[in-house]
Amino acid sequence: MPRDEIQVSGRVTIFDVAEASGVSYGTVSRVINNEPHVRETTRKRVMDAIDRLGFVINRQAQSLARGQTHVIGVLVPDLGTGYIGEIIRGIDDELDHAGFDLMLFTTHRRAAKESNYVASLVQGVVEGLVLVLPRNPADYLGVLSSRNFPHVLVDHQGVDTTSPAIGTTNWQGAFLATEHLINLGHNHIAFITGTMDLGCAQDRLDGYKAALSMHHIPQIPELIFEGDFFQNSGVAAANALLDLAVPPSAIFASNDVMAMGAMDVIRHRGLRIPDDISIVGFDDIPQSAMVFPPLTTVRQPLEQMGRVATQVLLAMLKNPETKNSRQELPTQLVVRSSTCNYKDRAG
Amino acid sequence: MPRDEIQVSGRVTIFDVAEASGVSYGTVSRVINNEPHVRETTRKRVMDAIDRLGFVINRQAQSLARGQTHVIGVLVPDLGTGYIGEIIRGIDDELDHAGFDLMLFTTHRRAAKESNYVASLVQGVVEGLVLVLPRNPADYLGVLSSRNFPHVLVDHQGVDTTSPAIGTTNWQGAFLATEHLINLGHNHIAFITGTMDLGCAQDRLDGYKAALSMHHIPQIPELIFEGDFFQNSGVAAANALLDLAVPPSAIFASNDVMAMGAMDVIRHRGLRIPDDISIVGFDDIPQSAMVFPPLTTVRQPLEQMGRVATQVLLAMLKNPETKNSRQELPTQLVVRSSTCNYKDRAG
DNA sequence: TCCATTGATGTGAGCGCTTACAAAATGGAG
DNA sequence: CTCCATTTTGTAAGCGCTCACATCAATGGA
Structure with missing residues (x-):
């Protein structure tokens, strides 16, 4: 019946x-x-x-019998901005080709959850882990490595040295962006940093400094403002920078979101972009092309990063002997309309 | 050893x-x-x-023995805009509380994949399915329903009548937004539709029309432009609208992305927002607050939608007898700076 | 002291599949 | 027609766990 x-x-x-x-x-x-x-x-x-x-x-039964699940875990802090969405797109696509499923874990910036997840996920359903923008990797990277659990980091070149990781050429990107500004005639260029405990933030700052000294432009400490990658810190930075006795003619922010925060402030003060002040961001998130004026920025190959990370992980799965690979994908300067020649400025 | x-x-x-x-x-x-x-x-x-x-x-073994996996599948078209990211945030959080894991499937707008996934996922690892913005639900909703497989639709009130679904009050949102414009003194208001085979697009158009007739403003066919929810159609719409003998003093787009496309065009034509022309969007995606000027729009409670959908699904899982519930969450008008009084306009 | 309870633990079977290995069927060659 | 080498098919055991049931220990009342 x-x-x-x-x-x-x-x-x-x-x-x-x-x-x-x-x-x-x-x-x-x-x-x-x-x-x-x-x-x-x-x-x-x-x-x-x-x-x-x-x-x-029944995949469960098959997995149990075979001892493999064909599921990869992806641990991300959030999905808000689209930044991570792009990375996931790459991961997902690559996984799809390989016949793997994707299990998503978000930490919503709650550090505790990261460790939790990792600890219990390691065994059981997930065969490998892609850690996107991990915040407190020190907590669990040790466990992962010592257990020899396949994993790969995306967009984090921090303290850790043992795990395979995919990053981008942050230094070079920042260098190029700064040089772009210099070539436009700017020589009083401000920089808004990211969260300085992140390797990428450090690299970007270094790239900025390198371009400056390469062109014999003195570094002015007041022009470097420490931000935290969130929009509000872009606002704070712009306010501080604009209040300077000699405000900068260009601002380079360590990410697009902060750049947008800065743009807001600039406009509220009645200044024009790029006429009065040029702005450069970093990341090239989807909305950067949509804001007004479209933001000149450094593109990170987000989708590509996810793709490569996945390939590395899959290779490790196939052959556990695979050498840890740490790759840096090239960043690229995208010139749009938020920057212009210094001599053209209206002010 | x-x-x-x-x-x-x-x-x-x-x-x-x-x-x-x-x-x-x-x-x-x-x-x-x-x-x-x-x-x-x-x-x-x-x-x-x-x-x-x-x-x-070992969750695999546990699942097999218990006959339940505690994994919910989430099928989304993409993760690009952050729109869906917000929804997932709600789903994820709710799932987390209930001790379920989330398996993500993206179709990247390839319709074929949707059906594929659904067909093979139904049995095995996933206990239930949240379908976010499904494109071709007709293909598989029948299967899902006939097999009595727990699932819930998010943001799609289309043809189908049998599946539980969570939507928003699109009609009301559009009505409110249009009325907002009318109250500001506009009476030549253009409307950019979405993809008209989607229920929500139809509802928004109806809301717009209702507000117009409520205030005894004649509907002018030329002022209604059929878009497709992508930015380019916003561009096309604005161009067409602005070329009209009597261009509109306000444009209401069926989503924020098209609104941004329209804004671009307006600015390129040397017009000012909102001084020369007011703009209203729909969705309130994260970047809407960041563009310039910040966009007046209708907020959809994205995260909330994910949350409610998940609750409904979980309830069905717990008690298969649960009545199909179709809920509409309230939208909300968010007035920012892209709209202003008609009499204040500069032009 | 003894038995009935109740609580604590051990055991067997089974979830749905894979994977040896054994058994049976097939098909040339001799 | 045999016989042996190949296919092709059947079967047992096991993946790591749960769950129902059997068993055993401890407790308390008569």
Whole structure:
């Protein structure tokens, strides 16, 4: 009687298929897995039964028996800005090609959760872990490494040295952006840093400084404002910078979000971008092209990062001996309309 | 010798723990699951062994034995804009509280994949499905419903009538926004529609029309431009609208992204927002507050939608008899700086 | 002191699948 | 027709866990 219910929740097993097609369950398994030694007629008969019964394999059981889940965990802080969404797009796509599923874990910036997740995920359902923008990696990277659990970091070149990691050429990007400003004739260029405990923030600052000294422009401490990657710190920075006795003619922010914060302030003060002051960001998040004026920024190949990270992880899974790879993907200066020649400025 | 490898991949089983603590595997299972009938001293002994051995339960096996996975699938088209990120935030948080994991599936707007996923996911690892902004639900909603597979739609009030769904009061939001413009003295208000095969697009258009007729303002067909929710259609719309013999004094776009496209055009034509023309969007995506000028828009309670959808799904899981619930969450007009009084306009 | 309870623990079977390995069927060659 | 080498198919065991049931220990009342 509960014939109908058979459909309800994966109740159709290989045994049912076996019975329906008059073969043993072993043969059904062979058919499912496309193994060679099955007579063509038999294969067809089994296939028919599968269709007829609506059989779908139970991945749990398969995973248990095989000892592998084909699920990769992705640990991200948040999904708000689209920044991480882009990275996930790359991860997801690559995973899809490889026949893996993606389990998403968000920490919402609650550090405790990061460690929690990692600790309990490590064994069981997830075969590998992509850690995007990890905040407190020190807590668990040790565990991961010592247990030899496959994982890869994205966009974090911090203290840790042992884990494979995918980053971008932050230094170079910052250098290029600063040089762009210099080439436009600016020589009083402010810089808004990111959260300085992050390696990328440090690198960007260094790139800025390097470009300055390369062009024999003195570093002025007052022009460097410590931000935290959030919009509000861009606001605070711009306010402070604009209040300077000699305000900068250009501001380079360590990310787009802070740059947008700064743009707000500038406009509220009745100044024009880029006429009165040029602005450069970093990241090239989707909305950077949409703001007004479209933001000149340094593009990070977000999707690409996710893609490469996944490839590295998958390679490790396939061959545990794979050397830890730490890669830096190239950043790229995207010139839009928030920067202009110093001599053109209206003020 | 491979003592070390025991750590490598979840090799520590309840049997190891049982042996190490001198009890039976059944007792270990009891301890793990916090079941009552275990002597306190025994429980402690087992716990110690668990810690010592670094035992972590194998969810696959547990799922298989229990017949439930505690994994919910979330099917989304993309993660680009942050719009969906917000929804996921709500889903994720709610799932987290309930002890469920979240498996993410993206279709990247490839319709075929949607059906694929749904077909094979239905059985096996995922216990329920949250379908966010489904594009071609007709393909598989039938399967889902007939198999009685727990699922809920988010932000799609289309043709289908049988599945539980969470939406927002699109009509009302559009009505309010239009009325806002009318109250500001505008009576030549353009409207950019969304993809008209989506229920929400239809509702928004209806809300716009209703507000107009409520205030005895004639509907002018030329002022209604059919868009597709992408930025480019906002650009096209604005161009067409501005070329009209009598261009509108205000434009209401069916989503923020199109509104931004329109803003671009307006500025490129040397017009000012809102002085020359007012703009209203819909959604209140994160970047809407960041553009210049900050966009007046209709807020959809994105995170809340995810949250409610998840609650509904979880309720269905707990009690399969749960009545299909279709809810509409309230939208809210967010007045920022892209709209102003008609009489104040400069032009 | 003895038995009935109740609480604590051990055991067997089974979740749905894979994966050896064994058994049976097939098909040339001799 | 045999016989042996190949396919092809069947079967047992096991992946790591849960759950129902059986068993055993401890307790308290008569």
